[in-house]
Structure formats: C-alpha cells, structure tokens
Amino acid sequence: MSSVSIPVSETPTVTGMSTRRVIGAYLAEARSECLRYMRAPAFMLPIMLLPTMFYLLFGVVMNGSAGTDTARYLLVSYGVFGVMSPGLFGFGVSLALERDGGLLTYKRALPMPPGAYLLGKMLMAMAAAAVVILLLLGMALTMGHVALSLQQCALLLLTGVLGVLPFCALGMLIGTLIKGQGAPGMLNLIYLPMSFLSGLWVPINMLPKLLQQIAPVWPSYHLHQLGMAALGLQHGGVFQHFAVLAGFAVIFFIIATRRLRRYG
Numbered sequence: 001m002s003s004v005s006i007p008v009s010e011t012p013t014v015t016g017m018s019t020r021r022v023i024g025a026y027l028a029e030a031r032s033e034c035l036r037y038m039r040a041p042a043f044m045l046p047i048m049l050l051p052t053m054f055y056l057l058f059g060v061v062m063n064g065s066a067g068t069d070t071a072r073y074l075l076v077s078y079g080v081f082g083v084m085s086p087g088l089f090g091f092g093v094s095l096a097l098e099r100d101g102g103l104l105t106y107k108r109a110l111p112m113p114p115g116a117y118l119l120g121k122m123l124m125a126m127a128a129a130a131v132v133i134l135l136l137l138g139m140a141l142t143m144g145h146v147a148l149s150l151q152q153c154a155l156l157l158l159t160g161v162l163g164v165l166p167f168c169a170l171g172m173l174i175g176t177l178i179k180g181q182g183a184p185g186m187l188n189l190i191y192l193p194m195s196f197l198s199g200l201w202v203p204i205n206m207l208p209k210l211l212q213q214i215a216p217v218w219p220s221y222h223l224h225q226l227g228m229a230a231l232g233l234q235h236g237g238v239f240q241h242f243a244v245l246a247g248f249a250v251i252f253f254i255i256a257t258r259r260l261r262r263y264g
Contacts, residue, residue, distance in 0.1 A: 026116045033120035034127060037090070047089065047128055051082030052135050060144045069233060071146045076156070076227035077200040079136050080220055083160045084195070086128035087167025088174070088187050091121055095175030096183035118172070125164050133160035148231065155230035163223040166245050169252035170219070176259040194218050219248045 037044055059074035137153055140146040171187065178186050195201060197211055198220035204212055215221045222241040228234040229241075 029116035029120035030123045033124045047085045051078045072231045075140045080224045082132035083129045086125040087164040088171040090125045091171030092174040093183045097180035100180040129164040166219045166249040169249045173252045173256040
C-alpha cells in the first residue's frame with residue numbers, strides 16, 4: 001500500500017517588534033502624555049505658576065535690596081520647590097487615578113513596550129521641570145537682576161531636569177499605594193513638609209538642631225545642595241549628593257515597579 005503523507009501545518013513564528021517600531025511606540029506614548037497634560041490646564045498651571053508666584057513675591061518684591069547670595073539662594077530654593085511638583089503629582093496623582101479607572105489594565109493589552117507608559121510620564125515631568133526652571137531664570141535675570149553666567153544657568157537647568165527623576169520615582173511609589181481620590185492630599189502631606197525640612201523656605205542653619213541633622217533624609221535637601229553648587233553657593237560634595245539622589249530614584253522605582261506588576 002502506498003503511504004499517504006499528511007501535510008503538517010507549520011507553527012507560526014512570533015516575531016518581536018522591530019527597533020524602529022519600538023522607538024516609535026516610546027515616542028508616541030511620550031507625545032500623548034505631553035499633549036494630555038497640556039490640555040489639562042487645571043493640572044499644569046498650578047505646577048507652573050505656584051513656584052514662580054512665590055519667587056516673584058519673596059525673591060523679587062520682598063528681597064529687592066538683598067545681596068547676591070540671597071537672591072541666588074532663593075532662586076535655587078524655589079527652583080527645587082517647583083521641580084518637585086511635576087515629579088510627585090504628575091506621577092503620583094495620575095497613576096493612582098489611572099489604576100482606579102482601569103487604564104493600566106487596558107494599556108497592558110496594547111501592543112506596546114511595557115516601559116513606554118512610564119517613560120512618557122517621565123519625559124513629561126522632565127519637560128515641566130525645564131519650563132519651571134526657565135521661567136524662574138527669566139524672572140531672576142530680568143526682574144530680580146541676578147547676575148548669572150550662561151554656564152550657571154545651564155547647570156541649574158540640567159540640575160532641575162535630572163533632579164525631577166527621584167520625585168518621579170517617589171510619586172510613582174505613592175501612586176501604587178493609595179487610591180486616586182486620596183492621592184492629592186497624601187502627596188501634599190509629603191510635598192510641603194519635605195520642602196520646609198529641606199531648607200527651601202527657611203535656611204537650613206536656622207532650623208532646630210534636630211531638624212538639621214535629619215535634613216539629609218529628604219531627596220529635596222540633596223537636590224537643593226546640587227542647585228546651590230550649580231550657582232557657586234557651595235563647593236564640594238557634589239558627587240555625594242548626586243549618588244544619594246540616584247539611590248533614591250533606583251530604590252523607589254524598583255519598589256514601585258514590583259507593586260505595579262503584582263497589584264496593577
């Protein structure tokens with residue numbers, strides 16, 4: 001008897017996304033995040049205007065006759081205060097609300113790289129931090145008559161853009177721990193005391209001795225020290241502060257990522 005050969009269907013091979021498509025997915029997600037927040041002025045305007053209004057009032061109007069060091073100190077302080085906000089609230093509040101609304105579950109089903117969602121939010125926060133620093137620099141150079149070199153301006157801008165990352169990681173962690181409705185209040189309970197205890201509103205040497213000793217616990221303290229070094233108000237210890245901020249960012253990000261994978 002002649003044997004009959006039965007054709008065996010080949011198992012379809014699953015190919016991953018090409019490098020070009022992966023990069024395009026990351027860029028598309030980043031673009032959508034930026035557009036989404038630009039179309040939400042009720043969220044973005046407080047982030048942009050609050051530090052600039054504080055600097056205009058306390059750094060320009062009430063300290064018009066202050067010395068050069070005081071003017072630079074206030075510029076750094078309100079710059080750090082402004083940089084913290086898009087990291088904490090841009091990540092924390094939006095992530096908590098999107099978890100409650102099921103958006104993260106929907107995004108997991110989309111054919112997109114898993115890190116594109118987080119990278120989009122991160123780039124949005126970095127862009128918002130850059131705008132805040134540029135606004136403050138513009139006010140300092142024009143209305144405040146603060147003498148700054150181009151190098152100092154560039155260093156302060158770079159410090160702000162990169163310095164927002166630890167607060168993105170912290171906001172991401174908070175967003176995985178609490179519900180959407182409670183996120184703004186909880187983040188304010190962290191944001192405002194951290195600003196005060198880091199010497200942003202009152203010079204650190206004017207705080208009680210105990211508060212001075214625990215100030216290095218806060219990432220905003222180390223970012224403030226880097227900002228002062230960028231404007232020549234402090235010398236030395238730059239690598240130490242940078243390493244601490246990088247450690248904060250990595251630890252918070254790892255914990256938050258694990259919680260997202262486990263609880264969504």
